[in-house]
Amino acid sequence: MPEKTWRQTHVKVEVSALNFYTFTVTNRALSPVAMPFTHRSAAADVRAMAGENAAEPLRVAVLGSTGSIGTSTLDVIAACPGWFSPFLLAAHRSTRLLLEQARACRPRWVVVVDPAAAAEIGVGALPEGTRLAVGPEALDDLVQSPEVDRVVSAIVGAAGLRSTWAALEAGKTVALANKETLVMAGPLAMRLAERTGGRIVPVDSEHSAIHQALRTGTSDEVTRIVLTASGGPFRTRSRESLVHVTPEEALKHPTWSMGPKITIDSATMMNKALELIEARWLFGLPAAKLAVLVHPQSIVHSMVEFVDGSVIAQLSPPDMRLPIQYALSYPERIDGPTRRFDFTQGMTLDFAPPDPERFPAVRLGHEAAARGGTAGAVLNAANEEAVRGFLEGAIRFTDIAEVCARVLEEHPFQPEPSLDDVRRLDAWARQEVVKWACV
Numbered sequence: 001m002p003e004k005t006w007r008q009t010h011v012k013v014e015v016s017a018l019n020f021y022t023f024t025v026t027n028r029a030l031s032p033v034a035m036p037f038t039h040r041s042a043a044a045d046v047r048a049m050a051g052e053n054a055a056e057p058l059r060v061a062v063l064g065s066t067g068s069i070g071t072s073t074l075d076v077i078a079a080c081p082g083w084f085s086p087f088l089l090a091a092h093r094s095t096r097l098l099l100e101q102a103r104a105c106r107p108r109w110v111v112v113v114d115p116a117a118a119a120e121i122g123v124g125a126l127p128e129g130t131r132l133a134v135g136p137e138a139l140d141d142l143v144q145s146p147e148v149d150r151v152v153s154a155i156v157g158a159a160g161l162r163s164t165w166a167a168l169e170a171g172k173t174v175a176l177a178n179k180e181t182l183v184m185a186g187p188l189a190m191r192l193a194e195r196t197g198g199r200i201v202p203v204d205s206e207h208s209a210i211h212q213a214l215r216t217g218t219s220d221e222v223t224r225i226v227l228t229a230s231g232g233p234f235r236t237r238s239r240e241s242l243v244h245v246t247p248e249e250a251l252k253h254p255t256w257s258m259g260p261k262i263t264i265d266s267a268t269m270m271n272k273a274l275e276l277i278e279a280r281w282l283f284g285l286p287a288a289k290l291a292v293l294v295h296p297q298s299i300v301h302s303m304v305e306f307v308d309g310s311v312i313a314q315l316s317p318p319d320m321r322l323p324i325q326y327a328l329s330y331p332e333r334i335d336g337p338t339r340r341f342d343f344t345q346g347m348t349l350d351f352a353p354p355d356p357e358r359f360p361a362v363r364l365g366h367e368a369a370a371r372g373g374t375a376g377a378v379l380n381a382a383n384e385e386a387v388r389g390f391l392e393g394a395i396r397f398t399d400i401a402e403v404c405a406r407v408l409e410e411h412p413f414q415p416e417p418s419l420d421d422v423r424r425l426d427a428w429a430r431q432e433v434v435k436w437a438c439v
């Protein structure tokens, strides 16, 4: 495992901060917030610019620590001694697991967002040195603390927007799993980060792959980004049979182990729709340069095509701990817990275009990415509500994309929404889905 001493002796400052800026400026067409850089030796400079002390473990706030991404984040932190120190763990209501995590890693703070759940925490349940804060406002305040270096944004759904916003407002570096932030309010969040000096390093495996591939070229050399998709559990199922899919079937993903919401999104391929919108804003590329390719092995996590026809891909076994670790250690690469390929064994990689008839959600993603404005927020909210309806047995699997398409089409589109507009249309879209399901 990597030791801190390694880092202290090997991070040399060979390239000045000015060089980094020069590089960034020449790549203006891609957003500087998400722009990877090629000079590894400038790592300490980049850290210094972000207000991080390269000689100390990075102090990490894990938002959504009890979820799938949150628990994998704590695995990474535990597997990389000396590199990261958990400052804050936050969850909604899963206090049992949260307290277990607090006892194992001794953060300075735990935050329980739901006050009713927090009220059940008994006196003496917290380990010594850990304090409890309650509610979303407390979380916003703590995320902005000068004692936080990096924020892992892993709250699920639209609920993750506000704390991610708070982190960017304070100029933090955000390891972003909560794609909904960019789907709902991409241009606003990117502008905010540019203004405050905040940075976004993606955790979504596809966007992490793209971020890594982009380090090999300049923005004007990029011709296309190809997001890979596993195709989910129904990749080979007939269109007719999809009508009868049950929540139990849809919750079984063939290659990834994830939270329930994103697992359903993978089954409908709405996850890829959301990821197209996420990529559009994160990398500042027009929707026409974004494509989707089904790749059932989930080994190639995405690809970038450059002007000369070269395609650069990132490959690794399907394990979210790698993109989480990359986002935490960026711009450095460190040893970690992820399993390696066994190249003495053969490997087969398949690719096929998605079927628009069976998976209409992908088209909705392209459409919303191209339209911008309020389209992403409306699609996201309609989908969250439709997934909830499906899991509760109120609507069928195939209804999810259908109702999303209808709400997207009928919504009062705004090209330059404010955050308030986004929130208002999020609420509107949810109501429309409920009305549709009740008819």
Ligand code: NAD
Residues within 6 Å of the ligand: 063, 064, 065, 066, 067, 068, 069, 070, 090, 091, 092, 093, 094, 113, 153, 154, 155, 156, 157, 159, 160, 177, 178, 179, 180, 203, 204, 205, 256, 257, 258, 259, 260, 261, 262, 320
């Ligand atoms: P999950 O359901 O497993 O966990 C969600 C976490 O968010 C929990 O800790 C929960 O307590 C917390 N939470 C829920 N509602 C909250 C609220 N209102 N306030 C505060 N905390 C709240 O979800 P997940 O699968 O870990 O996904 C988290 C995010 O990461 C999602 O945006 C998802 O799209 C994204 N993501 C996940 C994966 C994956 O492999 N799981 C991959 C890529 C991106």
Ligand code: MG
Residues within 6 Å of the ligand: 204, 205, 206, 275
């Ligand atoms: Mg993904």
